[in-house]
Amino acid sequence: MALADVIEAVPTDRSKAGSGDIAPVNIAVGGPLADRRGDMRRRFGDTGFVKFTGLGDPRDVERVLGTLYRLWMRSDPDARPIEAPIPWDADAFHAALIALRGNHPKAFAKIYDTMQISTALQSLAIADPITAAAAGVLETDPDGVAITGAMLRMDPPDDRRNALAWHQEFPHYPLNTNPADGCVLWMPLQDMEDASGAFKLCLGSHMEGVLDAGVAHCDRPSYYASEQHRIPDWRVARFEQTRPSVEAGDALCFAMTTFHATGENVSNRIRLTFGVRFHRTDGEGFSPGRFRHEPSPS
Numbered sequence: 128m129a130l131a132d133v134i135e136a137v138p139t140d141r142s143k144a145g146s147g148d149i150a151p152v153n154i155a156v157g158g159p160l161a162d163r164r165g166d167m168r169r170r171f172g173d174t175g176f177v178k179f180t181g182l183g184d185p186r187d188v189e190r191v192l193g194t195l196y197r198l199w200m201r202s203d204p205d206a207r208p209i210e211a212p213i214p215w216d217a218d219a220f221h222a223a224l225i226a227l228r229g230n231h232p233k234a235f236a237k238i239y240d241t242m243q244i245s246t247a248l249q250s251l252a253i254a255d256p257i258t259a260a261a262a263g264v265l266e267t268d269p270d271g272v273a274i275t276g277a278m279l280r281m282d283p284p285d286d287r288r289n290a291l292a293w294h295q296e297f298p299h300y301p302l303n304t305n306p307a308d309g310c311v312l313w314m315p316l317q318d319m320e321d322a323s324g325a326f327k328l329c330l331g332s333h334m335e336g337v338l339d340a341g342v343a344h345c346d347r348p349s350y351y352a353s354e355q356h357r358i359p360d361w362r363v364a365r366f367e368q369t370r371p372s373v374e375a376g377d378a379l380c381f382a383m384t385t386f387h388a389t390g391e392n393v394s395n396r397i398r399l400t401f402g403v404r405f406h407r408t409d410g411e412g413f414s415p416g417r418f419r420h421e422p423s424p425s
């Protein structure tokens with residue numbers, strides 16, 4: 128089944144739309160997806176997400192942060208060893224990364240890009256408890272899932288360039304034509320409270336189906352900015368929002384259709400979060416596809 132078959136052009140109530148909203152907003156509610164709403168509710172409940180406490184092994188998390196520190200030492204012309212029991216947890220390390228991003232954006236981007244494909248990050252993504260948790264939510268076994276987009280986000284304070292606006296995950300990773308056959312596992316690498324940019328979700332929004340606004344309206348102004356598939360404010364406003372409290376190593380597993388967004392980081396530290404997408408490989412219309420290499424700026 129092709130992507131176009133998943134996104135059905137069903138007229139929707141646009142009475143709440145404000146001026147400036149993007150034009151066509153359709154939602155997959157009928158046809159083949161109607162049969163899949165049962166999968167969606169059974170796997171993601173009424174809220175659209177499941178919380179796991181203490182899922183990430185602290186040693187795996189340390190390995191990711193240690194790799195980040197090591198890359199910084201190697202890449203920042205101003206780097207000096209940080210004298211602290213855990214250097215990558217020191218405010219001075221966060222301050223140095225924030226300064227590097229401002230003074231040497233290409234060096235920062237290369238650290239960021241390297242982290243994404245580092246063995247430390249990839250190992251975290253396929254760590255047994257994480258794979259088992261996601262496979263369990265998707266009602267299969269760990270060998271019945273594949274991953275895409277294992278990612279470390281590094282969001283500096285007050286960053287609006289990379290903060291993700293309200294979106295669904297489906298348009299970024301449309302591998303399963305049944306969106307209930309995929310999920311996102313998101314985990315902060317530090318304790319996360321409102322000031323440090325708690326994760327935002329819209330309760331129950333996963334039952335909306337796939338919004339074609341998200342698929343059609345991609346926005347990525349530069350290499351340094353995140354790709355955005357924004358959901359219009361009027362549609363977000365129809366849902367109650369939540370910001371689950373999470374500590375380092377806790378995880379949220381949510382549906383590919385759940386509306387979610389980056390919280391505002393008003394702390395003085397970089398917001399370090401991990402995410403990975405899981406896909407059932409046995410579903411109808413599963414399309415793994417191939418991913419292209421886009422060179423880092425030099």
Ligand SMILES: O=C(O)CCC(=O)C(=O)O
Binds near residue numbers: 388400
């Ligand atoms: O952690 C975040 O800021 C948001 C991550 C996210 O929305 C995503 O990976 O889709």
